[in-house]
Amino acid sequence: MNTLSYGLLALLTANSLSGYELTQSIKPLWRAGHSQIYPLLVSMEQKGYISYERIEQTDKPDKKIYTITEAGLEQLREWVETPADPPVLRDELHFKLYSLWLARPEEAKALLVRRAEFCRSELDRYNLMIKANEALCQERGETRELTATTFGRYLLLRKRVMDMESSVAFCEWAIGELESNAVPLE
Structure with a gap:
């Protein structure tokens, strides 16, 4: 399998x-x-x-x-219970960032703005899922203990929230770098 x-x-x-x-x-x-x-x-x-x-x-x-x-x-x-393989990272944005020097400044910024908007929308979605998971937990009378059937889903949702928060912070930082001309493009 x-x-x-x-x-x-x-x-x-x-x-x-x-x-x-x-x-x-x-x-x-x-x-x-x-x-x-x-x-x-x-x-x-x-x-x-x-x-x-x-x-x-x-x-x-x-x-x-x-x-x-x-x-x-x-x-x-x-x-x-077996060890997980190292994560496979496949994000088209990484290749685009690597080649960002080829983009016009406004297009480079737009690329980051779009990613930040996507991540914020995902953040909203994951936060709604966390609330639904908490409601399910209450409905079943479970707590967030390791044995609760909803605990793993809660951990995964929290990880996704943290990933999206980190991505938004990166995009905002990178946009700031572009706007301050710290890295001249063209």
């Missing part, structure tokens, strides 16, 4: 989801499309890590709602 497979299993520990819902849910965590996810679902179902219930629909094709099995939960448990 690959990392994406484990990610899908992880999402299924919270709720049973359709393939489409899994694809949407994984977007903030991992870049993957339908063409990657659906074959993995078939493979994991064949291995007994997930099961599905077919839901008949009159106006659309039937959909499958996937649920993690005990075997899938055990597989995920074993994987969670």
Whole structure:
């Protein structure tokens, strides 16, 4: 199994989801499309890590709602306890920053402004998700203890908030550097 497979299993520990819902849910965590996810679902179902219930629909094709099995939960448990690989960093902005000297000053600034706006919008979204996670925690009578099923989601959301805050701070700093002509472009 690959990392994406484990990610899908992880999402299924919270709720049973359709393939489409899994694809949407994984977007903030991992870049993957339908063409990657659906074959993995078939493979994991064949291995007994997930099961599905077919839901008949009159106006659309039937959909499958996937649920993690005990075997899938055990597989995920074993994987969670193994060391994580070093992070893979893929951000197009990094190459653009490296070549920023080729950009007109106003376009260089616009690039950073757009990234900061995106990060602020993500910050808002993640903060809403944290509130929803806290409400779910209260609803289940859980605290933020290590054993709470919502604790890992809370940690991940907090990490994403910190990442976005850091990115906004970087963009604001870099814009300041451009505006002060600390690095002449052109």
